[in-house]
Amino acid sequence: MRFRDSWETFRRSRVGPIGLMILLVFVLMAVSGPIYVYIRGEEIYHPLKGVDPVIKGVSPPSIRHPLGTDHLGRDLLAQLMYGAQTSFLIGITAAAMAVFIGTSVGLTAGYFGGAIDNLLMRIVDIMMVLPGLPLIIITAAAIGKQSIWIIVFLIAILGWAGTARVIRSQTLSLRERPFVEAARVAGASDTRIIFKHIAPNVLPLTTLYLTLGIPGVIITEAAISFLGLGDPSKVSWGMMLQWAFTTGNTYNPYWLFPPGLCITLMALAFYLIGRGMEEIINPRLREI
C-alpha cells in the first residue's frame, strides 16, 4: 500500500515519469549496442577497433553508418551506444560509492556527536570548497595511468561531502526520537542502534542523493574524458567529443550533437527522477 502511494505521488510529480522514460531509452540503447555491433559485424562496427575499409575517415550519416563515421572510419552510432554503457557504469558505481562514504560519515558524525562530529564536519567543510575537477586532473597526472576504476574512485572520494552533511543533520534529529531512546534504554549497542534503527530511516534520503549524484558523476566523467584523461579502452561520450575536438571535427553537427545531447539527457533523466522522488520524501514540497 505504501508503495502504491509513493508511486502515485511520483506519477503526479509530472517530471518523474518523464525522467524514467528517458532513462528507459538509454537502457535500451546500452543493451542494444553489442547486438548492433554483432549483427553488423565486429570488424567494421566495433566502436574502438572497427574500421570501415571503404570509408577510412570522417563521413556524414549514411545508410551504412546512420550517424556517420569518425576520423578513423569508426561507426559513431556504435560508439554512442557503448557510451551509454560507460556512463551507466561509471555514474552508478561512483555515485553509489560517494553516497556510501557520505552516509557512513554522516551517520558517524551525527550519532556520536562531540569531537568526532566536529572533526568530520570540518573535513566536510574543506572537501566542499576544494575545486573538484582541477583536483581530479592533477591527481590523474600524479597517478599517471588511466583506468575507469581510478576515475570512479577519484570522483567518489571527492564527491561524498554533500551527502555526509545532509545525513548528519538527519541523524541528529533521529537520534533524539523516542524509538532510539527506547532502544538505548533496552541496552542496544551503538552499532545496533545505528544499523537497525537509524540507517533504515536515512535510506530514503540516501537513495535520493544517489539519484541526484549520478548526473554529477556523468558530467564529471565526460569532462575528464574530454580533457584526454579518460580510460582509452572504454568509449565514452566525453571521449567522442574529445576526438571531434582534437581532430578539428567540431563543426560536423552529426558528430558534435549526439554525444553531448546524450550526456545532457541522461543527466536530466536522473534529475527529473530525483525531483519526483523528492516529493515522496519531502512532503512539504507537495504543498496542499
Next chain:
Amino acid sequence: MSLATYIIKRTIQIAITLFVVITILFFLFRVMPGDPTAFLLDPKMSPEAKEIIRKQFGLDKPLYVQYVLYVRNVLKGDFGTSFYYGVPVFERIKELLPNTLLLWVPAILLSYFIGINVGRRIAWKRGSKEEYIMIVLGLFFLGMPIFWFGMIMIWLFYHELGIFPAGGMMTPELWLDPSTPLWKKAADIVYHLLLPIITLSIGGFAGSMLLMRNSMLDTLREDYITTARAKGLKESVIRDKHAARNAMLPIVTAMSISLAFSAGGGVLTETIFSWPGLGREIVQAVLNYDYPLAQAAFFYISVIVLFANLVADVLYAYLDPRIKY
C-alpha cells in the same frame, strides 16, 4: 558575535583549507609509485639546474624537512621550474592569472545575476507554465556539459554565423601593429572574451536559479511576508525588498560549493576557447607531464576559489545583520 570576529574566524578557516591544499599537493606526488623526485626534476634538465632544485626543495633530506621546505616555497610562490617552458613556474603563472580572472569574475557574477533574477521571478509566479518550463530548462542546463555547450557556441557563432572568433584572446595582426591604439586592443580582448563569458555564465546559471527559486518559496512562507502584504506594499516591493533580499542568504551560503564547481567550468571553458588562463594551463601541463606548472596552476586556482569564498562570507555578513555562526 561581532563582524570582526566573524571575518577573522572565516579567514582562519580559509587559511586552514589552503594549507590542506598545499599538503595534498605535497603528498599526492610523493605517495605515487615511481621516482619521487620525478615531479620536480626534468630528465632534460642540466645537472646544475637539477642540483639547484634538489637543494631548494631538500630532496635529499627526510620527508618532514621536504614538507617544511615545500610549504615555504609554495607560500613564496615558488614551484620550481617548468619542464615545458624551462622558466620559473611563477613567470608563467603571472601571465595567466589575470587572464583567468578576466574571464571567471565577470562570468560568475553574470551567472549569479541571471540565476537570482530568473529564480526570483519563477518563484513569484509559482505554478505558472513559465515556472515549469524554466525548471525543466534549468535541469537541462544543469545536466549539460559546459564544454559541449562551448563547442556548440563556437559552431554556431563562429562557424555558422561568423560573428565571434573561435577562441584565443587577441587578434595577432592587431597586436603586432605598433600603431594600434590602446582602446582598440582592449576592445579586441573584450570581443574575444564575450563568447567564453556567455558560455560560462549560461552554463552555470541553472544551479543558482533553482536554488533561488527554492529559497524564495521558503521565504514566501514566512510571517514577515504576510506582514508586508498586509501593510499594503506594492507587489514589487514585497518581492524584492522583503522576499528576495532574505532568499539571497542561502544562495550566498551555497556559493562556496558552487564556486568550487565553477572552477571546473572555468577550466573547461578556457580549454574550449583556447583562453590563455590557469585552467587551460593545468590541462596542458598535465598532458605535457609538466608537473611543477600543473601543481602551481592547481594551487592558484584553489587560491582564487578560496578568496572568492572569503568575499562571499563578507557579503553574507553584510546581508544578514544577525551573523551568527
Next chain:
Amino acid sequence: MNMLLDVRNLKMYYRTRRGHVKAVDGVNFSLNRGKALGLVGESGCGKTSIGITLLRILPTNAEVIEGSALFDGTDILKIGEEEMRKYRWKRISMIFQGAMNALNPVHKVGDQIIEAIITHEGISKEEARERVARLFELVGLNPDRMDNYPHEYSGGMRQRAIIAMALACNPDLIIADEPTTALDVIVQDKILREMRRIQRETETAMIYISHDISVIAETCDEIAVMYAGKIVERGPIERVFENPLHPYTKALMSAFPSVKGEKRRLETIPGEPPNLLHPPEGCRFHPRCPYAKPLCSEVEPLEEEFGNGRFASCHFAGEW
C-alpha cells in the same frame, strides 16, 4: 451611522487535494467605530482566516466563496486589488500572531514601520521617523531603539514594535491575532492593558482574535464565539458572560480561569474539534455537546436574534 464593519454570510474555503476545507462558513458579525470585538474559539476554528480574509492576504489556495464585508460602506471583498491596497494598513491593520517572525530580520525595526507610513501617506522620511518615535513612546519603547534589528529586541519589545506598526497609519480598525500568546504571562498582561488603553485613547476599532476567553474578557466590548468555521454566539460581552446562550460558550468559559479571578476548577472540553474537510451534519458542536438531542445531529441551527444585540445558533439556546 456608527457601523464600521458589517460582515454578512462570509464563506472562505481552502482548496486541498482532499477537498475543500471550510474554514469560514457563513459568518455574520458587525462592529461599531471605536469598539473592540473579541473573536474566540479553539485553534483551527477559522478565527485567523477571518482576519486574513478581511485584509485579503490569503494564501493562493484560499478562496472567498460568497458573502460581503462592508467596511465604511464599501464591500472590500469586491474591490480591485490596487484599490484594496489603499485599505491595507491605512484603514485596516493587523497585529500578527507570533511576534518572533512578523518582523523581517534583515531590516531595521524603525524602517519597517516607516516603510508602511511612506507607502500610504505622502510624507517625507524625516516626518515618518518622527511619527515612529512618538509611536514608540506610546507603546512604551525607547525611540533610540528604532535603528536596531528585530533580533536585538526581546519578545515583549518586538510585540510592542508590532503594535506601534499597527498604529502607524491611524487605521480605523486593527485586527489583533493572538497578540500576546507568545509572551510570558506578566508581559502579556501589561501589553494587553496598554493595548486597551491605546485603543480607547485613539478610538480605534479592534478585533481581538484569541483562543483565550479571559484575554477577550479583559479587552473587549463585544464577543463572537467561533466553532468549526461558524460563529455560534455573539453579543455584548457582559450579557454573554452572564448568561451564555450556546453550550460551547459555556464550555469555553469554564475551560479558562474566571474573569474575576475566582478560583474555579478548570474543565477541558471533551473531544476534538471537528475536521473542517467533513464537518459533522446538523449542529457542528453536537458530537461534543453534553446537551445534544436527536434534532441537533439532523438539522443545522440557524442564527437567531435574542434581543439586546445578542445572537446565537442553537436549537435550544439558553434552554439546555
